[in-house]
Amino acid sequence: MTQETEQSPAQPRQGELPFAIVQGEAISAPPEDLYIPPDALEVFLETFEGPLDLLLYLIRRQNLDILDIPIAEITRQYMEYVELMRNVNLDLAAEYLVMAAMLAEIKSRMLLPSHDEVEDEDDPRAELVRRLQEYERFKQAASNIDDMPHLGRDNFPADVDVIREDRKKPEPDIDMRELLLAFQDILKRVDMQKHHEIEREEISIRARMTHVLSCLDSNNFVEFQSLFTLKEGRLGVVVTLMAVLELLKLKLIDMVQAEAFAPIYLRKP
Amino acid sequence: MEQKKRQCILEAILISADKPLSIEKLLGFFDTHDLVNRNDIKESLAELQAHYKDRGFQLIETVSGFRFQTRDQYKQWVTQHWDEKPAKYSRALLETLALIVYRQPVTRAEIEDIRGVAVSSHIIKTLQEREWIRIVGHKEVPGRPSLLGTTRQFLDYFNLKSLDEMPSLSEIQDIDKLYPELDLKMKEDSSKEDT
Amino acid sequence: MEQKKRQCILEAILISADKPLSIEKLLGFFDTHDLVNRNDIKESLAELQAHYKDRGFQLIETVSGFRFQTRDQYKQWVTQHWDEKPAKYSRALLETLALIVYRQPVTRAEIEDIRGVAVSSHIIKTLQEREWIRIVGHKEVPGRPSLLGTTRQFLDYFNLKSLDEMPSLSEIQDIDKLYPELDLKMKEDSSKEDT
Numbered sequence: 001m002t003q004e005t006e007q008s009p010a011q012p013r014q015g016e017l018p019f020a021i022v023q024g025e026a027i028s029a030p031p032e033d034l035y036i037p038p039d040a041l042e043v044f045l046e047t048f049e050g051p052l053d054l055l056l057y058l059i060r061r062q063n064l065d066i067l068d069i070p071i072a073e074i075t076r077q078y079m080e081y082v083e084l085m086r087n088v089n090l091d092l093a094a095e096y097l098v099m100a101a102m103l104a105e106i107k108s109r110m111l112l113p114s115h116d117e118v119e120d121e122d123d124p125r126a127e128l129v130r131r132l133q134e135y136e137r138f139k140q141a142a143s144n145i146d147d148m149p150h151l152g153r154d155n156f157p158a159d160v161d162v163i164r165e166d167r168k169k170p171e172p173d174i175d176m177r178e179l180l181l182a183f184q185d186i187l188k189r190v191d192m193q194k195h196h197e198i199e200r201e202e203i204s205i206r207a208r209m210t211h212v213l214s215c216l217d218s219n220n221f222v223e224f225q226s227l228f229t230l231k232e233g234r235l236g237v238v239v240t241l242m243a244v245l246e247l248l249k250l251k252l253i254d255m256v257q258a259e260a261f262a263p264i265y266l267r268k269p
Numbered sequence: 270m271e272q273k274k275r276q277c278i279l280e281a282i283l284i285s286a287d288k289p290l291s292i293e294k295l296l297g298f299f300d301t302h303d304l305v306n307r308n309d310i311k312e313s314l315a316e317l318q319a320h321y322k323d324r325g326f327q328l329i330e331t332v333s334g335f336r337f338q339t340r341d342q343y344k345q346w347v348t349q350h351w352d353e354k355p356a357k358y359s360r361a362l363l364e365t366l367a368l369i370v371y372r373q374p375v376t377r378a379e380i381e382d383i384r385g386v387a388v389s390s391h392i393i394k395t396l397q398e399r400e401w402i403r404i405v406g407h408k409e410v411p412g413r414p415s416l417l418g419t420t421r422q423f424l425d426y427f428n429l430k431s432l433d434e435m436p437s438l439s440e441i442q443d444i445d446k447l448y449p450e451l452d453l454k455m456k457e458d459s460s461k462e463d464t
Numbered sequence: 465m466e467q468k469k470r471q472c473i474l475e476a477i478l479i480s481a482d483k484p485l486s487i488e489k490l491l492g493f494f495d496t497h498d499l500v501n502r503n504d505i506k507e508s509l510a511e512l513q514a515h516y517k518d519r520g521f522q523l524i525e526t527v528s529g530f531r532f533q534t535r536d537q538y539k540q541w542v543t544q545h546w547d548e549k550p551a552k553y554s555r556a557l558l559e560t561l562a563l564i565v566y567r568q569p570v571t572r573a574e575i576e577d578i579r580g581v582a583v584s585s586h587i588i589k590t591l592q593e594r595e596w597i598r599i600v601g602h603k604e605v606p607g608r609p610s611l612l613g614t615t616r617q618f619l620d621y622f623n624l625k626s627l628d629e630m631p632s633l634s635e636i637q638d639i640d641k642l643y644p645e646l647d648l649k650m651k652e653d654s655s656k657e658d659t
Contacts, residue, residue, distance in 0.1 A: 095387070138384070140439045151338065
């Protein structure tokens, strides 16, 4: 099974997908016999939670009775959808293909002549209907949970100042090892995912970047030279210089010089 | 201790607490010579609930105890404290949570079976970090998969005294009620096509 | 907006605020079509002060604005909140702190990107209140997100003279060699957990 793509709530969702590009060629019109308006494709990834969800949607679009699904028609629409997804080069989840196979199997069984002598033979659609209905209940439950008042979204705990006797609230202790273990864990996970690259850069430059930023504010210019402490020696000067260059690259600071050989000033943009 | 003073002390304790406090815990705030018993506390809590029934905040009872919190109807103003809107939960997360709530103890495979898609590890991790779910045991099948269940914090977060207060799982839904939001969105989109 | 509703909204805002709010700031919580002006706010604040004049907490005005706080005469009870043992920091908090240490200056989104999970505001707030991290600037991208970095207090806590003394990334890979004695100690600690 492939993993569904869970989007972190903090990351903005991609607003618009480019419309279909097939073999390097942009497609301006969707297949004509497509029941689903092409706009639906844009919201596809955000809207459907999987093949069951898509099937429920297709059934509803045609106002079909879930208990009497015309499998052939639904299969056709479903396959068109899956095909379209493939064309737009989306990462097509294996679950959708499994469902397509299941639909095809049901369809083929329904095409076979029915055995009248076997009275209680199961409708091949029964299993699918059961799954759809079961899924639907939890889909509803999920939306019910979302509608319930959430602490921190709909209501907020009281947070008032406290007049208390002079005793300090004990704060949790951590030791360096705990902190490093946590970071080691992240490194391991990142190595496994390979999505992100934590560059193996020296911490001193990062730390100096923070230091330089804290020396600046947006109103006042700070003289470039004042950032350097000669006491730190050559290495310290180099580290500061690299930190400043890195901050400039990241556009976190501005550098101004009135004329050639005039003092250079830094400030936050 | 006289009634009014007791009420004020409880009010001060609860308004400055960072978590819900049970009657037992509240009792622990008093000294023996304060001469306060469980019934006194119950009585004061009821008075406080009545006192705050039409104010900007209220005293609610969750599974772990009593907590003062702002009322839902003022969230529009209260949320201005923060620059960012509170995170919206994805449907995948909510569906996974719903399955854990109603089917607990449940394995990840069982959740995947009903949803028809793999459950991402991020979702499980997010739910665990929020302390809404936890591993409650292991199923005695090959691989001994973890069984997931909800926590006390989950109930606290949703202001519930017990899981029985969750809306009951619906009967088979009327299919027409599905996806109203998508329908709307598509209508909007197509009306914009002419512009 | 009617007087009672305005009072409730202000009450809800003030009771959930983590710092004093000036009349100017309070005004900012309202929308233009709420039709609330400075005088309305002053009036409501006076009403609230009168309302809370003999309760467990009161509305006080400091130099930076209005703030609810518990009353002095109940401090003997309220202080019991802090008699409990300090809690332990969550894994999420430690990982967030570690990323701020090694990736600073870093935005919250960048932390979330690496950890794969949203970072709760609570964690950032806790770290800021502990004065281990602070906002060192803003990244020049849409939304100008805060850049987080560590503080002098963080170094003091860990007895470091500078961040250069933090173990390098390559040393972290081999953590057990760094702290062999700690490893032993932790094992002892966990065996003593019941005591």
